[in-house]
Amino acid sequence: MKTIIQTFILLLVAVTFTLAQGFKVKASGEQTFNFEDKRNQLKFFSTTPLEDITGISNAVKGKVTLNVSDIKSMKGSISIPVSSIKTAIDLRDEHLQSENWLDAESYPEITFAIKSVSDIKVAADNKIEAMVTGDFTVKGVTKETIADVSITYLDASEQTKQFAPGDLLGVQAKFNILLSEFNVENMIVGQKVADNIEITATLRGSNAK
């Protein structure tokens, strides 16, 4: 009986190890990457027949922890202050922060908190493409959102030092939200501002402590 249980456990461990998809890089084990850097960017894009609007924030904050050999272990969150979004029109930025829009005073942050990782494709030893499900919070409303994400792991080198010490994680993510689902509803939504907003994240994180 003992031998059967041992064999079963060994098989379970072997199957888990085989199914785990991760990076084949020098680093191993759990790594935490800090994404707080002004060069990181979150972009909001609205397109209507009247005009296209791009809103950008360079005030990204957040940390992501993952086991290098198992991308499914990825946890963490990324956020930006609503007040940091610039649309290239000062008056529009003011409107964006007002109560009718994102209400920056009552809800100062927009956040994406990672819940799970699925549809993992290993594109290269250090590059993984996956769908990342997370809780996206805008104006106090949280909705489960799925982001199309590409993650690249770079071991520390002379090249990575240009950005920061330590290993680097590059994250390119894209997802769409409906403003109406986040209680952002007024007569301009659907006219000059689309209800469907495309959000793109271009992030670099370092695991240097």
Next chain:
Amino acid sequence: MNSKQKSVILIGIILIAAVLAWWLISGGEILSKDGIWIEQEVSELDKALGLEPQKVYQEKFILVLVPHAAVFSGAILVISTVLFFIFRTKK
């Protein structure tokens, strides 16, 4: 300038004023930009990190008209000019 020409100018001014009022009501002020986004070239490191080009903000004032407002105003101006010449007093 005869009375017909005066009428053409008056009607033209009223119509253009109406179009501009409509432009202001529909957000003319907010469409004028205080800055522009310029796409940055991707660095070698960003390429290695699989990142797409980013945009950087540059301060620059641009007066933006609602396209319809510009088209209507232009059309009214052209029609008024043509009518002004058609209605001129022939000697």
